[in-house]
Amino acid sequence: MMAKAGGAVAVVAALALAGCGGPGGREDAASAVAVRLLDAVARGDGAAACATLAPETLADLEQSADQPCAAAIVDEDLPAPGRVIGTDVYGQWARVRLGDDTLFLAVFPGGWRVVAAGCQPRGDRPYDCTLQGS
Known part of the structure; x- marks a missing residue:
């Protein structure tokens, strides 16, 4: 399931271009x-993965998959965990960049x-994310 990045992701991306880190x-x-x-998803531990999600992201995943989060999240096409390349914090928002x-x-x-997770940059357009809340 691929979805366009929502308003929250667009806001964070805009702040990332203009900002200063935390x-x-x-x-x-x-x-x-x-x-x-990402570690929890890679291990197939849906409950642990769901414990990291924002409430709207969890609710949107359950609604779109028509199953509980713990089952749905392990079916998402999220990349394996990689090395953290950089983290930017802007007030109450953060962007974490890993290898993939x-x-x-x-x-x-x-x-x-x-x-949001599984997000790929698209130049001047908002990120394209596999998993996100509305």
Whole structure:
């Protein structure tokens, strides 16, 4: 399932082009959540992967797949976890770039959560993401 990146991803991408990064601790925390999602999917641990998702992303995945998140997420075409190339934090948003993937995250009361994953840049257009909330 390939979907065009939504408003949140477009906002983060725009900020990434204009911005300045956040403190190292926040970058490390966002990176850790991004890698945790991809590791869990690679292991087939849907419950652990779903625990990293933002609420709207989880709900949209369940609705589009017509099954619970834990079953649906392991069927997503997400790349294997790779080395973190860079993490940019802009207020409550983060972009984590890995070798074969870009993930977008947002801060929630429980910490960083993945808003979109499996994202590929498309030049001046918004990222194309495999998994994202609305």
